[in-house]
Amino acid sequence: MIKILINFIFVLCLLPVVTSDCTCDDNVHNVVQAHSNKKLYPARISGFAGAVYDADFKPSCHDQRPNVLLPGFVTLTDGKLIVDRDFDLEKDSFLRLTIHGVDFDDPICLNGTSQYVVLPDNMCRINLCEFIGVPMCKILQKKGTHTLKELQKKLNFNTTLELPEPPSLLGLSLLDLFSGEFSFTFAVETAGETILELDIPTNHKNLQIGLED
Numbered sequence: 001m002i003k004i005l006i007n008f009i010f011v012l013c014l015l016p017v018v019t020s021d022c023t024c025d026d027n028v029h030n031v032v033q034a035h036s037n038k039k040l041y042p043a044r045i046s047g048f049a050g051a052v053y054d055a056d057f058k059p060s061c062h063d064q065r066p067n068v069l070l071p072g073f074v075t076l077t078d079g080k081l082i083v084d085r086d087f088d089l090e091k092d093s094f095l096r097l098t099i100h101g102v103d104f105d106d107p108i109c110l111n112g113t114s115q116y117v118v119l120p121d122n123m124c125r126i127n128l129c130e131f132i133g134v135p136m137c138k139i140l141q142k143k144g145t146h147t148l149k150e151l152q153k154k155l156n157f158n159t160t161l162e163l164p165e166p167p168s169l170l171g172l173s174l175l176d177l178f179s180g181e182f183s184f185t186f187a188v189e190t191a192g193e194t195i196l197e198l199d200i201p202t203n204h205k206n207l208q209i210g211l212e213d
């Protein structure tokens with residue numbers, strides 16, 4: 001019975017008239033937005049947006065909301081970083097992740113510290129300049145407003161990023177553990193000070209990751 005129902009829903013999705021729940025219009029339904037919610041920090045990100053795609057570069061959605069697939073692609077479409085004063089990110093800077101999962105009672109990472117034995121701390125606390133590249137760090141640490149366009153121009157930065165196959169731990173793909181709905185906060189810490197927080201996503205409560213169609 002359930003199988004028939006699923007088949008029925010699947011067929012409905014293929015009919016153009018009733019596609020409402022299944023459509024995934026590029027740059028509409030597959031868009032992930034993010035921004036800094038706390039204004040007190042000396043650096044803020046606003047209007048950050050990216051569209052997600054599957055490995056064949058088809059827009060990726062689930063229930064008309066973006067669905068991040070690994071492997072897959074994300075194309076960054078907008079965003080700017082406002083920096084109130086100069087920093088030395090190259091010298092020392094870390095991303096401290098906080099990750100909440102709908103299927104998890106406790107946060108997975110809490111402000112840079114893993115809350116689960118299977119997950120090493122270095123997946124929750126990441127060297128910023130190794131992660132985004134030193135040339136990008138050199139630009140972002142300067143006081144001013146930095147736009148995605150500026151980075152594209154100065155760094156010849158390709159705004160389409162490949163999302164890799166998920167890493168595996170103890171022979172278990174992290175995607176088996178971490179597919180579902182999640183929310184992320186990235187905090188940037190430099191010289192012992194938190195200077196920026198970025199919440200992902202901000203256009204939905206959670207971000208869907210690795211959900212099957």
Ligand SMILES: *[C@@H]1O[C@H](CO)[C@@H](O)[C@H](O)[C@H]1NC(C)=O
Nearest residue numbers: 096111112187189192193194
């Ligand atoms: C996160 O950890 C850093 C370093 O211990 C600390 O300075 C900061 O206040 C913490 N942030 C939150 C929101 O707990």
Ligand SMILES: *[C@@H]1O[C@H](CO)[C@@H](O)[C@H](O)[C@H]1NC(C)=O
Nearest residue numbers: 073157158159160161162163
């Ligand atoms: C940007 O990267 C994507 C994905 O790796 C690739 O398909 C595309 O050709 C690249 N674009 C340019 C202009 O290099």
